[in-house]
Amino acid sequence: MVKTFKYIYGLRFETKGLENFQVEGPCVIVSNHQSILDMIGLMEILPDNCVQIGKKELLYMGPVGLIMYLGGVIFINRKSTSNAKTVMSGVAQTMLDENVKVWVYPEGTRNGNGDLLPFKKGAFHLAIQAQVPIIPVVYSSFSSFYNPAKKLFISGKIRVEVLQPIETKGLKAEDVADLTERCYSTMRETFFRLSGLASEANGSAQSPQQ
Ligand SMILES: CCCCCCCCCCCCCCC(=O)SCCNC(=O)CCNC(=O)[C@H](O)C(C)(C)COP(=O)(O)OP(=O)(O)OC[C@H]1O[C@@H](n2cnc3c(N)ncnc32)[C@H](O)[C@@H]1OP(=O)(O)O
Numbered sequence: 001m002v003k004t005f006k007y008i009y010g011l012r013f014e015t016k017g018l019e020n021f022q023v024e025g026p027c028v029i030v031s032n033h034q035s036i037l038d039m040i041g042l043m044e045i046l047p048d049n050c051v052q053i054g055k056k057e058l059l060y061m062g063p064v065g066l067i068m069y070l071g072g073v074i075f076i077n078r079k080s081t082s083n084a085k086t087v088m089s090g091v092a093q094t095m096l097d098e099n100v101k102v103w104v105y106p107e108g109t110r111n112g113n114g115d116l117l118p119f120k121k122g123a124f125h126l127a128i129q130a131q132v133p134i135i136p137v138v139y140s141s142f143s144s145f146y147n148p149a150k151k152l153f154i155s156g157k158i159r160v161e162v163l164q165p166i167e168t169k170g171l172k173a174e175d176v177a178d179l180t181e182r183c184y185s186t187m188r189e190t191f192f193r194l195s196g197l198a199s200e201a202n203g204s205a206q207s208p209q210q
C-alpha cells in the first residue's frame with residue numbers, strides 16, 4: 001500500500017545493486033533519511049524478512065503505529081541511550097535466532113538539508129555484536145522536487161544504490177568508531193554522486209551549476 005504512493009506523487013525510482021542484498025543470513029541495512037517519503041523508498045526495495053528500528057513515538061500513531069507493531073518494527077527510546085542499547089542488544093540475538101535483516105536509519109532523525117548528518121553508533125554496535133555484514137543503501141537528494149520550506153513538491157526521480165556488504169567478522173566493540181566512519185564516508189560520497197552534487201567541507205552541498 002505504501003508503495004502505491006509513488007504513483008500518486010509521481011515519484012520514479014532508479015535502483016542499482018539489489019543483488020547486494022543476497023547475503024547468507026541476517027545483516028544490518030543502513031540508509032540515509034530525508035523525509036517521510038523514505039517510507040515509499042523503503043518499500044520499493046525492502047528485502048524479505050526485514051524489520052526496521054523506529055522511534056517509540058511512532059507506536060502511538062493510531063492505526064499506523066499498530067501496523068508497524070504488527071509488522072515487527074523495533075521501537076527504541078532515543079531519549080535514553082541505555083534503554084536503546086538494551087533493546088538493540090536483544091535485537092542482535094533475535095536477528096541471529098530468527099534470521100532477520102534489520103534496517104536502521106543511522107542519522108537517527110530526518111534530514112533534508114542536502115547532506116548526511118553524522119551517524120549514531122547503534123547500527124554498527126548491532127552488526128558487530130551479531131557479527132553480521134552491514135549493507136549501506138543510499139537514496140539521492142529529494143531537494144530538487146521536495147522542499148517543504150519552499151512549498152515545493154513536484155514529481156521527480158530518486159536514484160537508489162544498494163552498496164556492497166561490509167563484513168564485520170572478527171571486529172570488536174573498539175572497532176565501532178572506525179566502522180561507523182568508513183560507512184559514513186562511503187555513503188556520503190555515494191549520496192553526492194547520485195544527487196549530482198558537489199560536496200563542500202562545511203557539510204552543505206551545492207549542485208555543480210549553482
Ligand atoms: C499506513 C501503513 C503504514 C505502514 C508503515 C510502515 C513503515 C515501516 C516503518 C519504518 C520505521 C522507520 C522509522 C524511522 C525512525 O524512527 S528513525 C529514528 C529512530 N532510529 C534511530 O535512532 C536509530 C539510530 N540511532 C542509534 O543507533 C543510536 O546510536 C541509539 C542506539 C538510539 C543511541 O542514541 P545516542 O545516545 O544519541 O547515540 P550515540 O550513537 O551517540 O551513542 C552514545 C554512546 O552509546 C554507545 N552505544 C550506542 N549503541 C550501543 C550499543 N547497541 N551497544 C553498546 N554501546 C552503544 C555509543 O558507542 C556511544 O558511546 P561512545 O561515544 O562510542 O563512547
Ligand SMILES: CCCCCCCC/C=C\CCCCCCCC(=O)OC[C@@H](O)COP(=O)(O)O
Pocket residue numbers: 002005033035036037039040055058064105108109110111153
Ligand atoms: C508530503 C508528504 C507526503 C507523505 C507521503 C507518505 C507516504 C507514506 C505513507 C504512509 C506511511 C506512514 C508511515 C509513517 C512512518 C513515519 C516514519 C518516519 O519518517 O518517522 C520519522 C522518524 O524517522 C524520525 O523522526 P524525527 O525526524 O526525529 O522527528
